[in-house]
Amino acid sequence: MDNKTISACINLAACICGKDGIISKIEEDKIFELIAIEFPQITSQSFDAIMDDFFNSNYQIETYASHLKDESLHDFVLNLAEVSASADGLDFKENIALQKLRRLWSNQVDG
Numbered sequence: 190m191d192n193k194t195i196s197a198c199i200n201l202a203a204c205i206c207g208k209d210g211i212i213s214k215i216e217e218d219k220i221f222e223l224i225a226i227e228f229p230q231i232t233s234q235s236f237d238a239i240m241d242d243f244f245n246s247n248y249q250i251e252t253y254a255s256h257l258k259d260e261s262l263h264d265f266v267l268n269l270a271e272v273s274a275s276a277d278g279l280d281f282k283e284n285i286a287l288q289k290l291r292r293l294w295s296n297q298v299d300g
Contacts, residue, residue, distance in 0.1 A: 195228050196239050197257040198266050203243045204253050205270040205287055209280035219276040223269050250286060254293050263294050 199220060206216040221236050257266065267290065274283040 190228050190230075192235070194257065194259055194262070195224065195231055196242075197253060198227075198262060198269060199224055199236065199239045200243050200246075200248070200253045201250070201257065201266050201290065202270040202273050203240065204248070204250055205283055205290065206274045208274075208282040208286040210282075213277045215276045216273050219273040220269065223272060227265060227269075250290055251293065254290060260294075260297075267291065267294075 202220045202224075203212055203217075206212045206220070217240065221231075221233065224236065225231055257263070267287065270290070271279070271287055274280070274287070
């Protein structure tokens, strides 16, 4: 899998995890754990670089979602985001963001 795809997955999960105002260490560790299972080629250094880029950006869910071109990864990313955001307790803002992403992707398929 190419780095842009891996980055898109991480950015979407981080965006959802951050909707409560902070991405906790527990959430970040969970994102890395699950990403490393799906994409074993990722290193902690490349993960950290992607996260640094995320923190230096100001994109919203819609932009990050548009960066993920591989529709076969939608279920993986939704699970990644939900499990990671739930690692420290799923906040209602994180839940709303998850629902928004589901609707975005559902509309792409339907519309």
